[in-house]
Amino acid sequence: MKEIVVISGKGGTGKTSLTASFAMLAQDDIIVADCDVDAADMHLLLKPDFAKTEDFYSGELAIIDQDECNSCNLCFEVCRFDAITVNGRQYSVDQVNCEGCAYCSRVCAVEAITMQPQIAGKVFTSSIKTGATMVHARLSIGAENSGKLVAKVKKEAKNLAKTQNKSFVLVDGSPGVGCPVVSSLSGADYVVFVTEPTVSGLHDLERVNDLVKRFKIKSGCIINKYDINEDVSKQIQIFLSKENITHIANLPYVENFTKAMTLGKTIIEYDKILSEILRNSWKNILKDCCE
Amino acid sequence: MKILFTVKDNSWESQMDARFGRAEWFLVYDEANDTSDFIDNSDVNSQSHGAGPLAAQKVFELKPDVLITGNGPGGKAASVLNKMIIDIYTGAGEMTVKEAYNAFKNGKLAKE
Numbered sequence: 370m371k372e373i374v375v376i377s378g379k380g381g382t383g384k385t386s387l388t389a390s391f392a393m394l395a396q397d398d399i400i401v402a403d404c405d406v407d408a409a410d411m412h413l414l415l416k417p418d419f420a421k422t423e424d425f426y427s428g429e430l431a432i433i434d435q436d437e438c439n440s441c442n443l444c445f446e447v448c449r450f451d452a453i454t455v456n457g458r459q460y461s462v463d464q465v466n467c468e469g470c471a472y473c474s475r476v477c478a479v480e481a482i483t484m485q486p487q488i489a490g491k492v493f494t495s496s497i498k499t500g501a502t503m504v505h506a507r508l509s510i511g512a513e514n515s516g517k518l519v520a521k522v523k524k525e526a527k528n529l530a531k532t533q534n535k536s537f538v539l540v541d542g543s544p545g546v547g548c549p550v551v552s553s554l555s556g557a558d559y560v561v562f563v564t565e566p567t568v569s570g571l572h573d574l575e576r577v578n579d580l581v582k583r584f585k586i587k588s589g590c591i592i593n594k595y596d597i598n599e600d601v602s603k604q605i606q607i608f609l610s611k612e613n614i615t616h617i618a619n620l621p622y623v624e625n626f627t628k629a630m631t632l633g634k635t636i637i638e639y640d641k642i643l644s645e646i647l648r649n650s651w652k653n654i655l656k657d658c659c660e
Numbered sequence: 661m662k663i664l665f666t667v668k669d670n671s672w673e674s675q676m677d678a679r680f681g682r683a684e685w686f687l688v689y690d691e692a693n694d695t696s697d698f699i700d701n702s703d704v705n706s707q708s709h710g711a712g713p714l715a716a717q718k719v720f721e722l723k724p725d726v727l728i729t730g731n732g733p734g735g736k737a738a739s740v741l742n743k744m745i746i747d748i749y750t751g752a753g754e755m756t757v758k759e760a761y762n763a764f765k766n767g768k769l770a771k772e
Contacts, residue, residue, distance in 0.1 A: 427708045489708075515708035520682045548709045551734040556678035556753060583738070584731040585750065585770070 370530050371558040371658055372523075376542035376550060378573030380408075383593040383620075384563040386630060387647070388541040389414040393637040394651045396499050399537040402526035403505035404553045406490070406514040411541050414635050417495030417503050425506065427489035427517055429469040431462045437481035444473035444482060465511050492521060494529070502529055514543060516552035523553065537655075546576050554580060559658035560588040562614065566601035571608065578612060589615035589657050591650060594622040615657050618650040663689045663764070664724035667757050670698035676760050678730025678753030681711035681737055687757060688722055712737030720744055728752050728760050732772060748772035
């Protein structure tokens with residue numbers, strides 16, 4: 370079983386649309402993992418059924434026991450996040466502002482403040498429209514994606530791939546180069562970069578490639594909308610060959626790309642020409658990954 | 661020589677854990693005394709962020725001579741590990757612990 374992670378560095382390059390298309394092409398021989406949890410939208414294209422739901426805990430929140438609190442005001446004084454609300458002699462914690470640092474809990478002389486695990490969102494195991502299984506998540510309001518959540522989604526997906534005897538885990542990674550991206554790369558076998566020919570597209574590709582190199586993971590790249598700036602496209606191709614990254618495909622800018630999305634469809638279901646390029650891309654990815 | 665492995669379970673029969681920071685367990689094998697210590701890494705695993713540097717700090721305290729893992733530590737974890745004298749070997753993510761040990765002994769693992 371191989372784990373293929375799709376990342377972009379820059380947001381908005383078409384990463385999720387392409388990942389969903391690959392999920393369509395792979396049909397039932399994969400487990401899909403949506404690790405782009407901050408802006409999870411692959412479910413719009415793959416129509417999961419949310420069959421299994423599980424709470425996800427991350428970080429802690431301070432809770433003040435009103436019976437124990439002696440209104441000494443110390444928690445209010447030490448809190449750096451303005452998370453203690455005072456109403457007369459009644460002290461409470463603003464759950465959105467609380468960062469879970471536990472400073473208040475530590476200084477409380479009467480031990481009225483305890484730290485409790487916080488529900489940060491939900492993790493789902495679903496069946497999608499191809500019949501394959503997808504693991505995905507939804508964050509609570511104000512919660513953020515984390516390396517921990519990505520690790521959990523990936524672990525669940527890998528376990529399912531083993532028990533269902535699937536050849537691949539296809540991961541929609543998150544943008545950027547931060548903790549969730551590091552977590553989505555850890556343990557991966559192959560990386561697909563999706564970039565676009567803009568200055569920031571190339572810049573962010575360079576940054577995220579540094580991470581991938583650190584993990585020594587083999588990689589390939591799709592240049593989406595390559596024809597909107599052929600000069601930068603050329604620069605990207607030079608970068609790819611210099612860095613030993615397989616150039617998987619150039620995708621032209623086609624309005625059907627967006628039209629398919631607005632209809633909740635993957636490109637495979639909507640545009641013949643793009644489908645053909647993507648079919649070849651997927652073939653090349655599998656070949657490159659298993660070599 | 662003290663060797664630290666990132667492992668999925670607390671047994672020599674276990675699979676290696678390809679992850680460094682969020683590995684399930686650390687195994688510290690002391691060749692001189694033939695002793696194996698399994699260290700639960702769930703405290704690091706339960707952190708939302710910064711698992712890599714925290715795990716590296718743990719390694720710092722355990723003072724192994726060699727670290728054997730899958731993909732290798734990320735950037736921040738590596739900068740912590742660079743402060744200590746340790747040889748890092750990667751590419752053991754898909755092996756069992758025993759296989760990883762043998763591969764290391766036979767010089768088959770990539771050194772960072």
